[in-house]
Amino acid sequence: MKKTAYIFVLMLILSACTKDLTSLNVDPKNPASVPSFSLFTEAERSMANTLTSSSVNLNIFRLIEQQWTETTYLNETRYQLPSRNQPDNIWSALYTGALANYQQAKTKLVTDVTDAGTQKNETAIIDILQVYTYFYLVTTYGNVPYSQALDINNPFPKYDDAKTIYNDLLARLDKDIAALNPSAGSFGDADLIYKGDSAAWKKFANTLKLKMGLVIADSDNAKAQSTVQSAVAGGVFTSNADNATFKYVSSPPNTNPIWVDLVQSQRHDFVATSEFLSYLKPNTANQDPRLPYFFAQSSNGVYAGAPNGSGNGGLVFSQYSLPSGPLLTPGSIGSLTNPDFPGLLLDYSETEFNLAEAVQRGYITGSVAAHYNSGVTASITYWGGTAAQAATYLLQPDVAYLTASGTPLQKIARQEYVALYNRGWDAWILTRRLDYPVLLKPAKAYTDFPVRFTYPVSEQNVNVTNYTQASSAIGGDDVTTKLFFDKF
Template sequence: MKAIKKYSILLAIPALTFMSSCTKKFEDLNTDKNSATSETTVPLYNLTRAQLEFTGNNDYSFETWRVNIIYLSLMMQQMSSTVGWYSGDKYSRNDGFSASLFTVGYPSQVKYIVDLLNQTKTNPIYQNLYNIGRINRVLIMHRLTDMYGMVPYTQAGLGYIGGNTTPIYDDQKAIYTDMLNELDAAAKALDPNKDAVGKGDLIYQGDLTKWKKLAYSLMIRLGMRMSKVDPAAAQTWVEKGAAGGTLSNINDNAYVSHVGSGGRPTVNRISNILSGEWDGIGKGNVYLSKTFVDFMQSNQDPRLQYYAEIKKTQDRTPANQIGMPNGYDENGANSPTDIHKAPNFPGDITLYSVLRKDIFAKLDGITSILTYAQTELLLAEGAQRGWNVGGTAQQHYTNGVTAAMKQLVQYDASAVITDAQVSQYLTAHPYAAATGLDQINTQYWAASFLDWYEVFSNWRRADYPKLVPVVYTGDNNGGQIPRRMLYPATEASANSKNYNAAITAQGTNNFGTRVWWDKQ
């Protein structure tokens, strides 16, 4: 309307004046100054938003709830549920739940990070912001491809920029190759003499030294993902990451700290589901799994005191904790799998252990992204395989286990594991090369608690720990733990050509189809 009014005024001016000024003001008059463009949008905002969305803070499809908790935490037997719609406990198929990361990830996480890269790629004043963005893009895309296999990658996020709303699904091997190259190039391009990114970076507040360490640690994670399908390439990239310089202590851990008073967009999403707005723990939707509690108890793990309490009595004594077995329901006396019939049922379902809300389910808690403990455990595996990663398998294993215990204080200052407790644990459970891969990856399973995306991926890659699948009557994926999540049903119609090409290349869109790096 503003442009129309301006034109009306101009028509009353003599023609000569109009002609002399028209070309000067035409572009200005026909520009919608209320629309966001690459020229008017602050690039750093896109980084902040992409990082926050990556932690699950999206209000619409609850991907953290549906994939990370409802599916992966239960499938990986760290949590347990008797509630029917908590589908992962029995591997039952819910297409909408399992597809939610894909559904939400592209229009939120991917869009923002691709917009950032598009804005900063050719502008030298944003050199560090651009390269931090490249590393963030790898974080986002590596989770998506790990969950689904072949996914849109090279053409992802270009709907707004280039009008491409039907992107191709890239081959996962090609995706991995590009992500690794991107990490290498971005790490080398970070320059302390260039732009300062600052607090808009929710992970490291622009600390380039830590971003470089994160890039090379992420390179080790991605390299090790290929250990089953391409050991030679895995070795090359893990060794390159180790040489580049990785996270060196728990203070280097990559995480986002949340604001508890900011409402849904800023609170810790996992905490909001487990103890806040939806209160999954309080409502009895989720308990700690027997597999997880038994592992902690049998190894006298000092972390258990901070993880667990009996729901009914709030007893936190480690020896008194009782994990709920996976694969049971509350369908009544006629159900052979009713929890009341479970072996050693404690007499009351609320006498099972739940996660301590005060430590791990605070609205202002952290969302962990990648840790020193995880990196050291992967380096331990590299050393165990005879790769040149600096240090021995035992040294890296010791570092990894120690860090996994010490990092609990980042969730709550009271969660202190002393040096003496760590030493006692390592003395009782020394590293043994004969069982090294099992030890390392079982510790990785424990160290990655709450980041069930990563627990699921490393379990598929390493085949440790040896989880016993749940057998349950009905929809149970044939009694096999799923190997991937499911594409959204809408892709079959909205992007049919590329969706069908992916299905042809990768396999049927079901839980049993393995992604490229998980081939047997």
């Protein structure tokens, strides 16, 4: 009797195990089907993290643009790009983390979203962000995979001509702007930038178009002018309320990457450069009101910067100003080292400087000085300063548009460069296309100032034929090879 009972219990156990065996084939962390909105959210997150990051393994543009310098490991400050494979990491982050997920979301929403108006809006928003992502790829590397880039069945895509890509990106923006319908539905909370607001995305697309038009001003003046005029007519940012920001939260894992890189990782080896501080504090009497929001005081109670790339890796960080700011003051977005500090992707201040440049170039009518003043004011108030502080700052002879030194475009570039603090990637695009401010390479630099990133080592080793053709087409896979828009 006992034996019979034992066999019965054993059969029950085996039966139960048999039922559970099929569930072992299901990976709960890698679902077989992912809704389009989840793919879209992940793509936004990956894109924003890449552009916001301060990791020495990824986004080193604050160092290249001499906003920050290193005190311990000087490789990135001295332009030794291959040491940590930043070209590979950026390439992978933008193609795999952002573009591939956007493309999958675009494909899946055709069946996920049944409402025609919502489907049309979501498709346009995804495409706008694909254009935005490709903009950084093509202005970083030059010729890149484009027409064959997102085909999973083609592991060896060809590289397309950078200028051809750029013109197609502008054409795509036009179609997306025309497709957006503010009265129809969209992503809602799955969109972590504008909450699915189609009207906001239309304004974003026109503002991006304005920016992209000016990037090609020296290489295709006629195309630049028509692009700028079309963008302005369509409606661009008019206040800081329009800014495209990615909202981070105070608890991991969706925290501000700078907090992750500097605070959570307990890194203290990034400090202000004396060169950048010279723009913010030219003398003891005059101080940019953004300075306390950009940097902390040194242990000596002063704002102090280290010469870019100086020393032998043994500078004492406490003697210099670290990237930081007030934890929170009325009207302030807080310290850039706070875990919930937002990632800024496109903003009103930059837009006003672009409008000032467009007027100066004769593309549109208006007042260069008025747009210049609005750009400075927008930046100061965004960081936490007041309009009154901005007005006082603009009275300084070396800041006021009429009396500041340099050509009109140099005056604009100088203030836009300051306003692009913490957006080193965009500052890099600015200084390459306007050749101002002039950033001298640091002592013991491994190369001259990089005007592009080299292609990833992975491409050189795997996609050999297409890599070789692309390298030859752009004039050589070197950091000193100027890209199609960088003519002077």
